[in-house]
Amino acid sequence: MHDVLIIGSGSAGAVIANRVSEDPNRTVLLVEAGPDYPDLSETPFDLVNSHNNSYTDHDWGFNYEPTRGREAKFPRGRVIGGSSAVNTTIALRGVPEDYNEWADLGCPDWRWEKVLTAFNRLERDLDYGAESYHGDAGPITIRRYPHEELELPQQAFLDSADRLGYKYCADANDPDDYGAGPHPMNKLGRLRVSTAVGYLAPARIRPNLTIRANTTVTRILFSGCKATGVEVQNADGSTETLNAHLVVLSAGALMSPKILMHSGIGPKTQLESFDIDVIGDEPGVGQNLGDHPALSVVCEVNDSAIINHDQPIIQTILRYTAEGSDKRNDLQIEQISFAGRPDGPALFSIAAVLEYQYGRGELRLRSANPSDPPIVDNRFCEDDRDTRRLVACMKDTLAFTGKGALKDMIKSITFPDPARGTDDESLAKLCRRFSGSGYHPCGTVKMGDVKDPLSVVDQYGRAHRFDNLVVADASIMPFVPRANINLTCIMIGEMIGEWLRTKPEHYL
Ligand SMILES: Cc1cc2nc3c(=O)[nH]c(=O)nc-3n(C[C@H](O)[C@H](O)[C@H](O)COP(=O)(O)OP(=O)(O)OC[C@H]3O[C@@H](n4cnc5c(N)ncnc54)[C@H](O)[C@@H]3O)c2cc1C
Known part of the structure; x- marks a missing residue:
């Protein structure tokens, strides 16, 4: 049983793994669907080469409909470092007004x-x-x-x-x-400074941090309204249960809402149409x-x-x-x-x-x-x-x-x-x-005031209506900031990672 289990090692998840494992007395398990390259000298060229995006070798292969009736590819990184390991490396912040507007929507911190x-x-x-x-x-x-x-x-x-x-x-x-x-x-130069390079490389030597790659979370497990761990599928197709005191969902704006819905948290009628047992009717999951x-x-x-x-x-x-x-x-x-x-x-x-x-x-x-x-x-x-x-x-x-x-x-x-x-x-x-x-999907597990019917988590990433469950990635943004969002996702990892490290009692 780990203290904290993080789903997804992308722009936010890798940062949280680093920040929380700075406390040597807390065990952290980072679960990632894609491969890991612990020896940086053996990192494949497409991940090193920031002169262009990596679109295929470490990608989920998703499609989307940008405008009605038209389909296109929607790249998302599937690898340690997540989309930060495949992206264009534009490091831009939103304008101050973006975050002040978030604050006005029930997120004063x-x-x-x-x-x-x-x-x-x-x-x-x-x-x-x-x-x-x-x-x-x-x-x-x-x-x-x-x-x-x-x-x-x-x-x-x-x-x-x-x-x-x-x-x-x-x-x-x-x-x-x-x-x-x-x-x-x-x-x-050519080197992409992803969160795998900046945050995980220096942290992976810590004995309290375990990185488990090639492991896909299929759903979060609950006892009543309390998250207790996850069900995973290993690369060989076998399934397994991993238990933890706290589950942090950082699978990105497309996968975090999807994992919640497969776990029984989402718009009730949609879940029922797929015969998924409803744990909580959350109309905001997948919206916004x-x-x-x-x-x-x-x-x-x-x-x-x-x-x-x-x-x-x-x-x-x-x-x-x-x-x-x-x-x-x-x-x-x-x-x-x-x-x-x-x-x-x-x-x-x-x-x-x-x-x-x-x-x-x-x-x-x-x-x-x-x-x-x-x-x-x-x-x-x-x-x-x-x-x-x-x-x-x-x-x-x-x-x-x-x-x-x-x-x-x-x-x-x-x-x-x-x-x-x-x-x-x-x-x-x-x-x-x-x-x-612009490859900046966000907002699908919105944070905000509990009175906002579309908000799913509070300003600290804690699920409003479930215990021991935190969401922290692009999905919690109330709306997209006026900048490419990688730096804002890393900032989200820093904010919630620091709260998790310094105020663990607020999360359990
Ligand atoms: C090609 C491309 C170019 C981009 N260029 C830029 C840019 O130049 N500048 C910029 O600011 N932004 C850019 N972006 C956007 C930015 O990189 C992303 O918005 C940001 O990385 C998202 O961070 P995240 O933590 O929300 O998710 P991600 O970084 O995508 O991390 C999610 C992680 O969760 C893992 N995961 C998902 N589902 C599961 C599961 N079921 N089980 C286990 N693990 C799972 C994924 O494999 C991934 O590692 C680009 C994105 C892409 C794809």
Whole structure:
């Protein structure tokens, strides 16, 4: 029997495993469905190589429906380190208003001044570590590419941004700033500094931490309303029960709600339709799915020598506010260094991304079989407030193709087809049909006030209506912050990991 059993070793789960096992008197069992690579020198190249995402070798193979009737792949890391081990290594924080809005929704301990402590603790910022809003001693190393290390399309993006009148922003994580500049990134050269590298590598020598890889949790077990452990499936197909005093669910925004539903916690009618015994009717499980809808402008370049599929896929960002919007920094534009296939035409793209989302999607079970993937409907751009601002962002993105160094590089725009029109109505149709995920699903096990019918856990991650059960990952975010969410997931691991370490009595 372990003191704490953590399901999933991703951006949040690996951090919690580290923080809780700092107490030598508490035993921690970290259960991960994917493989482990304890010897870093034997880590496969796709996990080391942060110049591009790893999409297949360590992936769950899920699909989703971004807009009605259209299906696409939805990558999620299945490996020690979770999605932090396969991602693009953009290390951006939300704006302070995001966390203050969370606080106003029944989570006062997530106010900006409080989460800032955790953001500072998690990072070693090599450029701005001395600033009061940064850290210089944390497990995740963060750095920005200096101008001379930027690939040509990335340099050109900043030149065009300047010509279009956007101000330069040296540190996109300065809480008050905005503009175009280098992305803060958790990579060193090619090396991806995942939570497996930053948090688990130094902790795995602790005798009170056990890491059990290739072990898939099928459901959480309960005695009445109290979690007592989990049922797992091993790689050889055998099943087993693992007991613990406290279960922490950190399987990510797609798997955490799914595991809860297979355990009998979720919308009653849905569970009953699959003959799953209902332990608790929780209408919020799987609802409130948030993300960042995005659409790209794809361009063929004049000189194919500019495009190299082995260069860093991204290095720069523009954070800014839509005209008339009261949500600061609600839009992003990013230069993607290459697009398409290496053996195809020489392409790059410029991504328009909506950062403050009003619409919500939904995740449901496909069947009663825990091995079946979930059904994920994002329903992007069904809320006109989202469509309107993504259209504005697309127009601003198209402007980059007509100004400065980017204009000089571009031979033609291949998407959206200029012949089909770039007026508001044409672009709105495109957004409603083709916008896709920024790969930031969240919100499906919402934290908040117990009076909110959709909230499942309180602000400390504790299940409202079940004992000895904590949820801590992207799924608890009340809504998506205005930034790529990996750093916020690590921050969630830091916040809840520290509470678990310092106030264990609050959790049992
Ligand atoms: C391709 C890609 C690129 C991205 N790029 C960026 C980026 O550049 N910057 C950024 O900020 N964000 C990025 N993201 C998003 C970000 O990485 C994720 O939102 C974040 O890592 C999610 O953290 P998490 O802890 O919620 O879940 P995860 O990190 O996904 O961790 C969940 C873990 O639980 C395990 N698990 C799931 N189910 C079970 C089960 N039944 N039993 C046992 N284990 C289980 C999984 O294998 C996984 O290890 C990207 C995501 C992807 C996929």
